[in-house]
Amino acid sequence: MSYVLMDRAKMDTSTLLIAHNVLRQRSIRGTARLLGKPVSSIAAAIDRLEAQISVPLVHKAGTGIVLTLEAERLSPSISQLADHIQDVMAIGNRTRSDLSLSLSALSRFVHVSEAGSIRRAAKQLGLGQPQLARQIAHVETTLGCRLLNRHVDGAKMTEAGKRLVRSTRAIEAIWNELAHEAAGRSRRSAATIRLGSIIPMGHDSFVATLLASLVSTWVDNKPRQPLLVASTTTEGLIAGLKSGTYDAVFLNSVSVPTxxxxxxxxxxxxxxxxxxxxxGFLHGPDDLAKIALNSLVALPSPKSGLRQIINRLLAEILTEDELRTLRVIEVDSMPVILNLVLRHGAVSVLPSESVTSIGGDLSQISLPSEYNLPYWLVCGRNDGSRQTALAVLHVLKGLGYAQHAK
Structure with a gap:
């Protein structure tokens, strides 16, 4: 019997019933109304289960929630757990969802049934006999029925006790499978390096090419230490680095935050x-202002490092009055910006090497080198984050990147 996993899991029947209802109702507030509990209690139950199985189940969406893909996958198992828990509560005709038993208490009861006495079970579990006796008595009190008939030679299961053993074993089988998956996720998560990155313009852009080379080389060099790459805006990367979501981030910005x-x-x-x-016939740096003033200008939002450089350029080539007359579209998606340029007559400022591979009827005016866009590998000022950055930097140098530290 695999009671060890159950004993380690700080989980109870009430939490699992609440989680089942949240997944079924797809609502924390709706579950709170259904069960007559505070919203905070329902949210806390979801947090407890997520912590135990090492996977998020819900995401906030406005005033409601959206189930994660893992929640959708695990819903049948959690539903089966809820059914077996209802069977447990029905043993003593207790159906109230606020009645709660820890899974470890149920597991220990099954161990008593297998050992044939509380004394022998306590010795095998490394517990004091009085402590185990009190826990079994608590299970009986909670369910409102006798589970054991104690006698001099040990303890004999009542019919209610036999029903509890069957239901608990079914709960154990499902929970231990969830616990086994959670242990694997925890090990992978602990070993995984989380690298944040700006969003590549396309599959053949500089960023996409660099990241693909990095990941491919990383797999060969460090097969036991996965590298997870996630993309978002520069602003999101900085926030993620501060919160610990990322171990290091790859971003483009004029400078690195202090x-x-x-x-x-x-x-x-x-x-x-x-x-x-x-x-038109305007092809030189002196023509930048004329082109900008006579075109729709598609730009990323100020959240991006590229926009920082574009703002500096515009401020230097245009007067304040001219800046106010610019027709600007802000889009935080490089593919959309490219479509605006290719199909809707807009102009934009883009990395030169990315434009070369696009093709089509495009013209470009190279900007002076002082407007070059820097790409940085950024880490926190702590040993863990710096070691991660140095490991990534080592691979990048082998690929011909990484020039110098800030």
């Missing part, structure tokens, strides 16, 4: 890009 250490990976030249019809 709270962090940074390693310069590359400097990317930039170009003003547009269809030949939008650019």
């Amino acid at each position: 709270d962090f250490d940074g390693f310069l990976v590359a400097n990317s030249p930039l170009s003003l890009v547009g269809q030949s019809s939008a650019m």
Whole structure:
């Protein structure tokens, strides 16, 4: 019998019933109304289960929640647990959801049934006999029925006790499977390096090419230490590094925030890009202002490092009055910006090497080198984050990247 996993899990029947109802109702508030409990109690139950199985089950969406894909996958197992728990409560005709028994208490009761006495079970479990006797008595009191008939030679299961053993074994089988999966997730999570990155423009962009080379080489060099790469905006990367969501981040920005250490990976030249019809016969740096003023300008939002450089460029080539007359579309999606340039006559400032591979009827004006876009590998000022950055930096240097530290 695998009572060890059950004993380690700090889980109870009430929490599992609440979680089952949240997944079924797809609502924390709806479950609170259904069960007559505070919303905070329902949310706390979900937090407890998520912690035990090492996987998020719900995400906040406005005032409601959305189930994760893992929640959808695990819902049948949690539903089966709820059914067996209802069977347990029905043994003593107790159906109230606020009645709660720890899974470890149920597991120990099964151990008593197998050992044939509380004394022998206590010795096998390494517990004091009075402590185990009190726990069994608590289970009987909670269910409102006798489970054991004690006698001089040991203890004999009542019919209610036999029913409890059958239901508990079914609960154990499901819970231990969940616990086994959780242990694997915890080990993988502990070993995984989490690298945040700016969002690549496309599959053949500089960022996508660098990250693909990094991940491929990493798998060969460090097969037991997975590298997880997630993409978001520069602002999101900095917030994730501060919160510990990422161990290190790969971003483009004019400079590295003073709270962090940074390693310069590359400097990317930039170009003003547009269809030949939008650019006309204007092809030099002195024509940038004319093109910008006579075109729809598609830009990423100020959350991005690229926008920081574009703002500096515009401030230097345009007057304040001219800046106010610009027709600007802000889009935090490089594929959308590219579509605006390719199909809707907009102009934008993009990394030069990315434009070269796009093709189509495009013209570009290279910007002076002082407008180059720096790419940084950034880490926190602690040993763990810095060691992660140095490990990534070592691979990047082998690939021909990484120039110098901040």
